[in-house]
Amino acid sequence: MAMWDGYAENEALLIRGNHDAPSGNVPRRLLTALDGSDDDYAEIAVGSGRLDLAARIVQPTNPLTSRVMANRVWHHLTGRGIVPSTDNFGVLGQEPSHPELLDHLATRLIREGWSLKTLIKSIVLSRTYQMSSHPSEAGQQLDPGNVWLHRMRIRRLQSEAIRDAVLAVSGRLEPTMYGKPVPVHLTSFMTG
DSSP: OTTSOOOOOOEEEEGGGOTTOEEEEEOOOOOHHHHOOOOOSTTOOSSOSHHHHHHHHTSTTOHHHHHHHHHHHHHHHHSSOSSSOTTOOSTTSOOOSOHHHHHHHHHHHHHTTSOHHHHHHHHHTSTTTTSOSSOOHHHHHHOTTOTTOSSOOOOOOOHHHHHHHHHHHHTOOOOSTTOOOOOOOOOTTOOO
C-alpha cells in the first residue's frame, strides 16, 4: 500500500530494459533535475526515502514547487496562469507573462508557511483581481489577448455558486455546517 513506507532497497540496472540482463545495483538518489546536485542519495538508512524526497521538494532552496503552486492558485482564481501552460514549466512550456509577480507570490507562499488561504486572500484583495471585466478601448488596442492584465477575464460561474445563490434568494439555504441538504425533486421517471 502507498501509505506504508517500505524498506530501503537499491534496484538493479537492467541493460536495455531486459530483466534477464541485470548489471549491478544502482544506489537510490534524488533526481538531479529537482536537486541540481550530483551527490548520491544512498545516505537514507531508514525507510524508502519518500519522506526525504518530500522534504527536498518543499525546501526553500527549490523554487519550482512554490512557483507551480502559486501559478495554479492564480490560474484557478483568474482563469489563466501567469505561466499559461500550468502543467508544463519546462522547456516546452510557455514563458511567464509576469515573472516578477510569480516570484513574489512563490516567496510569499513560502514565507507564510505554505498557507494557501493567505495566498488566496492576498490575490483576491489585490487591485488586479478586483478590476472590471469591461475592456477599455485603449486596452483592447494595446493588449487584445489581455496578457498584461488590463481587465479581469470573464469566467464561467461554477454550478455550486449558482445553486447556492438560488437557494439563498429563495430562503432555503442552510448556513450551518453539516446541515440537512435540500431535497432533490424526483419524478416518477427518476430513481435514487
